[in-house]
Amino acid sequence: MRYLPHTRQDIDQMLAVTGHDGLDQLFETIPDSAKTKTGLNLPDPLSEWDLNATMEALCSQNAACRSYTCLMGAGSYDHHIPAIVPYLVSRSEFMTAYTPYQPEVSQGTLQGIYEFQTMVTALLGMDVATASHYDGGTALAECALIALHKSKKANKIAVSSLVHPSHRQIMKTYLHPSGYEMVDIPADKNGLTDAKAFKAMDGIAGVAVQSPNFLGNIEDLGHFKACADEKNCVFITSFTEALAYGLLKSPGCLGADLVAGEGQSLGMAKNFGGPGLGLLAGTQKMMRNLPGRFVGKTTDSNGRRGYVLTLATREQHIRREKASSNICSNNGLNAMTAAIYMAAAGKNGIREIARLNHDKAVYLKNILVGAGFESVYDGAFFNEFVLKAPAGFAARRRELAEKHNLFAGICLELYYPDMADHYLFCATETVSGQAMDLLAKELKS
Numbered sequence: 516m517r518y519l520p521h522t523r524q525d526i527d528q529m530l531a532v533t534g535h536d537g538l539d540q541l542f543e544t545i546p547d548s549a550k551t552k553t554g555l556n557l558p559d560p561l562s563e564w565d566l567n568a569t570m571e572a573l574c575s576q577n578a579a580c581r582s583y584t585c586l587m588g589a590g591s592y593d594h595h596i597p598a599i600v601p602y603l604v605s606r607s608e609f610m611t612a613y614t615p616y617q618p619e620v621s622q623g624t625l626q627g628i629y630e631f632q633t634m635v636t637a638l639l640g641m642d643v644a645t646a647s648h649y650d651g652g653t654a655l656a657e658c659a660l661i662a663l664h665k666s667k668k669a670n671k672i673a674v675s676s677l678v679h680p681s682h683r684q685i686m687k688t689y690l691h692p693s694g695y696e697m698v699d700i701p702a703d704k705n706g707l708t709d710a711k712a713f714k715a716m717d718g719i720a721g722v723a724v725q726s727p728n729f730l731g732n733i734e735d736l737g738h739f740k741a742c743a744d745e746k747n748c749v750f751i752t753s754f755t756e757a758l759a760y761g762l763l764k765s766p767g768c769l770g771a772d773l774v775a776g777e778g779q780s781l782g783m784a785k786n787f788g789g790p791g792l793g794l795l796a797g798t799q800k801m802m803r804n805l806p807g808r809f810v811g812k813t814t815d816s817n818g819r820r821g822y823v824l825t826l827a828t829r830e831q832h833i834r835r836e837k838a839s840s841n842i843c844s845n846n847g848l849n850a851m852t853a854a855i856y857m858a859a860a861g862k863n864g865i866r867e868i869a870r871l872n873h874d875k876a877v878y879l880k881n882i883l884v885g886a887g888f889e890s891v892y893d894g895a896f897f898n899e900f901v902l903k904a905p906a907g908f909a910a911r912r913r914e915l916a917e918k919h920n921l922f923a924g925i926c927l928e929l930y931y932p933d934m935a936d937h938y939l940f941c942a943t944e945t946v947s948g949q950a951m952d953l954l955a956k957e958l959k960s
Contacts, residue, residue: 526538577787578916582920583916583920583921583922584919584920584921584922584946584947584950585922585941585945585946586879586921586922586923586924586940586941586942586946586954587922587923587924587925587939587940587941588731588755588756588898588899588925588939588940588941588943589679589729589755589899589925589939589941590651590679590681590682590729590755590777591779591785591788592756592758592779592780592785592898592941592943593785593943593945593946594758594780594782594868594943594944594945595868595944595945596782596783596784596856597782597856597859597860599855599859600782600852600855600856600859603855604782604848604851604852604855608623609627609848609851610848622821622822624847625810625822625823625824626810626822627850627851627854628646628808628810628822628847628850629810629811629812629822630854630858631644631646631647631850631851631853631854632644632645632646632809632810634853634854634857634858635778635794635796635853636796637862638757638760638761638765638857638865639760639765639766639767639774639794639796640760640764640765640766640767640768641765641766641767641771641774641796641797641798642767642796642797642798642799642802643796643797643798643799643801643802643805643809644794644795644796644797645795645796645805645806645807645808645809646807646808646809646810646847646850647778647792647793647794647795647807647846647847647849647850647853648792648793648794648795648806648807648846649790649791649793649846650777650789650790650791650792650793650846651679651682651753651754651755651775651776651777651778651779651791651792651793651794652679652681652682652684652685652686652777652793653685653689653793654775654776654793654794654795655678655682655685655686655723655751655753655775655776656682656685656686656688656689656690657689657775657795657805657806658721658723658749658751658753658773658775658795659672659674659686659689659690659695659697659721659723659751660689660690660693661721661749661773661801661804661805661806662720662721662748662749662751662773663690663693663695663720663721664804665720665749665804666720666721666748668718669718669719669720669748670694670695670696670718670720671695671696671697671698671716671718671719671720672686672690672695672696672697672698672719672720672721672722672723673698673699673700673713673716673719673721673722673723673748674686674697674698674699674700674722674723675699675700675702675708675722675723675724675725675728675734676699676700676701676702676708677702677706677707677708677724677725677728677729677730677732677734678723678724678725678728678729678753679725679729679753679755680729680930682725682753682755683697683699686723698716698719700712700713700716700722700724702730705732705892705893705894706728706730706732706891706892706894706901707728707732707734707735707894708724708728708734708739710735710738710739710742713739713742714742714745716746719746719748720748720749721743721748721749721750721751722739722742722743722746722748722749722750722751723751723752723753724736724739724751724752724753725752725753725754725755726752726754726763726766727754727755727756727759727763727896727897727899729755729930729939730892730899730900730901730927730939731896731897731898731899731900731901731939731941732892732894732895732896733763733894733895733896733897736752736766736769736770736771737769737770740769740770740771743772744770749772749773750770750771750772750773751771751772751773751774751775752766752769752771752773752774752775753774753775753776754766754774754776754777755776755777756777756780756897756898756899757776757777757778757779757780757781757794758780758781758865758868758869758872759869759897759898760869761865761866761867761868761869761870762866762869762870762872762873762897763869763897767796767798771798772797772798772801773795773796773797773798773801774794774795774796774797775793775794775795775796776793776794777791777792777793777794778791778792778793778794778849778850778853779791779792781852781853781856781857782852782853782855782856782857783849783852783853790846790849791846791849792846792849792850792852792853793846795807802826803826807827808824808826808827809824809825809826809827810822810823810824810825811823811824811825868944869897871944872897872898872942872943872944873897873898875898875942875943875944875946875948875951876896876897876898876899876900876940876941876942878942878948878951879940879942879946879951880900880902880940882951882952882954882955883902883940883954883955883958884902885955886954886955886958886959887905887958887959888902888903888904888905888958889902889903889905890902891903891937898941898942898943899939899940899941900939900940901927901934901937901938901939901940902924902937902938902940903936903937903938904924904936904937904938905958908936908938908958909926909936911923911957911958912924915954915957919953919954919957921950921953921954921957923938923940923954924938924939924940925938925939926938927939
């Protein structure tokens, strides 16, 4: 595609619409520290082998989790990925940027999406699921927009303060330009969302609660469903650890209208933070409000099985003003990865993996308490939990990473200023008993 520069007249017309006096004013929200003053200081060109050597040297400066024991979760988790998953998903039939705009031509892609949707609905206990989204945060923001669009009067969405902080920030980014308001529901002393505070709120179009929440605690979703019904608002649940529902009751069983979350745990490596996989599912009555695509199964004129794009609520397919979302492209390759992972593990396998996660987290919590940490919450949790650290632990964390390749917890003060000396720990099936015992031994010494 050839380059189409904007003329001065084009720029002036756009600035007149946005209400800015010039381009500098348009970009004034960008911090000065992020702006270049002298242009890019690029090095001289390198040969191919010199470039490879340079990139390998840069990579060696990173601390990759495959060579470390990671006891941190907070929305990104280390899980065992069966060899069959990367092998199959790397086949040329799957590893493609193709998007099914002419869907019936690509039956393999459509069947993959159909199988993915089917397994997501089974995992989450919902009626329908979309063909995936960018990540859990954007999927949750889409749910908030659905609730607000459905409401005739309310323009506020209530969101638990224990929803992942990054996801809450994404929601604010989505909602602010549209004139909608997001109100936080505070946490109670038990590390759970304060249902009484939610009951006192008025003018709410929907409520979003994460379980297990950001502190690892399991919320009473059934109680929030009853509260939401009393207010006649949409009940949204979210999650960051998809494997939790191999052990916990699914959101659908507890009455969720919409469910959004992160599917990274379903066969995707952490990859220094991404890409992720946004899962979004809903009840049958929510189907036409959901963004993205739905693939259905049918038969052709000869009675042969086939897959079709049943619904596509995107601005490319319908009038823009009628589209439920204008930025809902699916992460097709990651969705295929999740489908292969779920099919390989099976229902019983996912339950066993979930049980192993929970049991290891319980073991880790007990030995850390024995090593001088203080238990903060007594309620049920899955594979993450909060402990208050003894004096001097902040300095010991760096020593543990350097000497023993152990990443020990995340400081919660970064997210909640009143939680100084509180750390979020996580244990998955990849953490060995020896590593946990070593951590406790080092902290006692």
